[in-house]
Amino acid sequence: MPKNSKGREVAEIIRKKCSGCHACIGECPVDAIDIVDSVVFIEPEKCIGCGKCVPVCPTDSILFNKPLKKVSEAVPTKSTSGISEYKGVAVYIEARGNVAADVSWELVGKARELAAKLDTQVYGFVLGQNVANIAHEAVYYGCDKVYLMESPLLQTYFSRVYGKALTQLTNEVKPGIMLVGATSLGRDLASVVATHLKTGLTADCTGLDIDPNEKLLLMTRPTFGGNIMATILCRNHRPQMSTVRPKVMRMPSRDLTRKGEIIEVKFNGKVEEVPRIIETITLDPSSIIDITHSPVLVVIGKGACDSRDFSMFEELAGLLNGTIACSRPLVEAGILPYARQVGQTGKTVAPKLYIGIGVSGAVQHLVGMQSSEKVIAINADRNAAMVKVADYSLVGEYQKVVPELIRGLKARTANFQFQGAK
Amino acid sequence: MHIVCCIKQVPDTTQVKIDPVTNTLIRAGVASITNPYDLVGVEAAIKLKEKYGGKVSVITMGIPAAKVQLRECLSLGATQAVLISDRFLAGADTLATSLTLSSAILKLHADDPVQIVICGKQAIDGDTAQVGPGIATRLGFTQLTYVSEIISLDKEKGLITVRREIEGGSQVVEAKLPVLLTVELELGAPRYASLPGLVRAIREKIETWTAKEIETPPEIVGLKGSPTSVRTIFAPPPRKGGPVFESSSGLEKAVDSLLNELFEKESLLVQEIIKVDGKVEHAKEQ
Numbered sequence: 216m217p218k219n220s221k222g223r224e225v226a227e228i229i230r231k232k233c234s235g236c237h238a239c240i241g242e243c244p245v246d247a248i249d250i251v252d253s254v255v256f257i258e259p260e261k262c263i264g265c266g267k268c269v270p271v272c273p274t275d276s277i278l279f280n281k282p283l284k285k286v287s288e289a290v291p292t293k294s295t296s297g298i299s300e301y302k303g304v305a306v307y308i309e310a311r312g313n314v315a316a317d318v319s320w321e322l323v324g325k326a327r328e329l330a331a332k333l334d335t336q337v338y339g340f341v342l343g344q345n346v347a348n349i350a351h352e353a354v355y356y357g358c359d360k361v362y363l364m365e366s367p368l369l370q371t372y373f374s375r376v377y378g379k380a381l382t383q384l385t386n387e388v389k390p391g392i393m394l395v396g397a398t399s400l401g402r403d404l405a406s407v408v409a410t411h412l413k414t415g416l417t418a419d420c421t422g423l424d425i426d427p428n429e430k431l432l433l434m435t436r437p438t439f440g441g442n443i444m445a446t447i448l449c450r451n452h453r454p455q456m457s458t459v460r461p462k463v464m465r466m467p468s469r470d471l472t473r474k475g476e477i478i479e480v481k482f483n484g485k486v487e488e489v490p491r492i493i494e495t496i497t498l499d500p501s502s503i504i505d506i507t508h509s510p511v512l513v514v515i516g517k518g519a520c521d522s523r524d525f526s527m528f529e530e531l532a533g534l535l536n537g538t539i540a541c542s543r544p545l546v547e548a549g550i551l552p553y554a555r556q557v558g559q560t561g562k563t564v565a566p567k568l569y570i571g572i573g574v575s576g577a578v579q580h581l582v583g584m585q586s587s588e589k590v591i592a593i594n595a596d597r598n599a600a601m602v603k604v605a606d607y608s609l610v611g612e613y614q615k616v617v618p619e620l621i622r623g624l625k626a627r628t629a630n631f632q633f634q635g636a637k
Numbered sequence: 638m639h640i641v642c643c644i645k646q647v648p649d650t651t652q653v654k655i656d657p658v659t660n661t662l663i664r665a666g667v668a669s670i671t672n673p674y675d676l677v678g679v680e681a682a683i684k685l686k687e688k689y690g691g692k693v694s695v696i697t698m699g700i701p702a703a704k705v706q707l708r709e710c711l712s713l714g715a716t717q718a719v720l721i722s723d724r725f726l727a728g729a730d731t732l733a734t735s736l737t738l739s740s741a742i743l744k745l746h747a748d749d750p751v752q753i754v755i756c757g758k759q760a761i762d763g764d765t766a767q768v769g770p771g772i773a774t775r776l777g778f779t780q781l782t783y784v785s786e787i788i789s790l791d792k793e794k795g796l797i798t799v800r801r802e803i804e805g806g807s808q809v810v811e812a813k814l815p816v817l818l819t820v821e822l823e824l825g826a827p828r829y830a831s832l833p834g835l836v837r838a839i840r841e842k843i844e845t846w847t848a849k850e851i852e853t854p855p856e857i858v859g860l861k862g863s864p865t866s867v868r869t870i871f872a873p874p875p876r877k878g879g880p881v882f883e884s885s886s887g888l889e890k891a892v893d894s895l896l897n898e899l900f901e902k903e904s905l906l907v908q909e910i911i912k913v914d915g916k917v918e919h920a921k922e923q
Binding site for chain 2: 236271448491611627
């Protein structure tokens, strides 16, 4: 236990564990805590050894051994008595014209898992105009009850009016959990609704689960540029809200025999001034390079940066419905655009399948892809860092390995009937 | 025209290194910077000020050291800077942060009506993109998120036209002031500070407001006013290497063994990826 010059036992930070959340700074009555190099620092000469900073630390990063009086948890003062009224897992079903965004169904699939653990129901919230068909689809994908709010005011999405509508619906239905797809629309809407409801919202969760003891929603998300993961709780406010990026959760099956109830709800909103959309430009989806959303990435590294071989990589990517990405040296050499770069200074990706061709696996690259589901390394060097972390590795000259891989894949897939992309 | 920019001091996440032994973040020695998205917003505000007149106020909630970031904005040409700093404000989540910042904006508004608030699309440390929409909701301003271009501003009619990035394309939208914009990097890189700008930035007094001054009771801001709390943080589990197939012992055999393993052990994944109709188990019979 460290002591200061006055002989007082003082608190000390375990720098490696500190998340830099500042929570302790607010607790310190003598302003002895400051941030140095993004980590909390406790000035020993100022510290009076009261220990108030210890219980608020989410990561147990404060060393302090003096026995503490039980401090009541620092939680918002909003009454927690009404929480038990909030039940069920709701999913906001994002309507695009008269079809729903795929991410909404992925969330319905996840909501079913969560609802099973809580022994409760899954609700679908469908808002818009002429979207009744989506409500039926919501049943097929797994909703027990679908609340359908149709109004001419909801013809086009605007954050304010949709925010009011979804807030009204949430206040009437009182779900314990509400999930929203983290599309550009969903991220706006979820934040507006959480602000109206004065509840907690956790963005871009990659993992959702239920705490078996407390029955709370455990929301896990990458933070700090994807370098660390944090599990977040919303203990005393309802609904517990979370947004999830597309393609993070698995698509559930559509079952036409499923039965569910569709309940129509009237929107209480009034006509108000909305922004005017002058023009909408839709780009050809094939012209958009978005390596963060592609389920399969064929990643080219320094060991395979001969542009003459690119037709071969494209063929492989094409067979797997994948996208070409790369490591930093290829961008620096001007071979591929920055939009395709994976890694610390590029994009953080988490595809279902990552195939690295001639990627050595520098730390800066690995942090940008370590959440990939499965990794295949093709590398001439058996001792490359990428080979050490890959689920499967093929050691050999890529000029020979890749054509053989293409041939093997073709032989296997030729026997199957392709459904073709929808 | 009074424009308010909200900025955040963030650790430079591009400098972060990973401890190869513990697979945890080495944070010591990482410099603090102004969130790059926020700086793009400040640049846009200064351009608007140069074209249409008025003033640009820059605010941040943070520790006293965040004055460095405010001075950077002053050096680019912001009119005034305010630090909102109080131990009651520490540990805030996005709900408490949007309350604090909107309260500060209201205080500025009382002095000189605010027409435009600009925030970065998101901060590079938290990546939530929630604070901007939260502030707009509390202020009752129209929110225009993911703005990549400010096309025009009509001071007389009080109209602003911007381009927003949306799924699969973009949208040109006209809205009535007051508005809150959250901005993309495409809006334009910040300028370099001029020498007079730097000198001014050092001399300018930065006001500091406490929770009391922005009239926010301690129980609704900071850690106490935050519905969400962090339960644990952890490094993503380190990946363990799997089987290695050497082509030196026969290329065809190596590729074949890899594909066999893949189609057997990862059949679900393979099915999903190549959208195969029928069961993957058939592969073995061929």
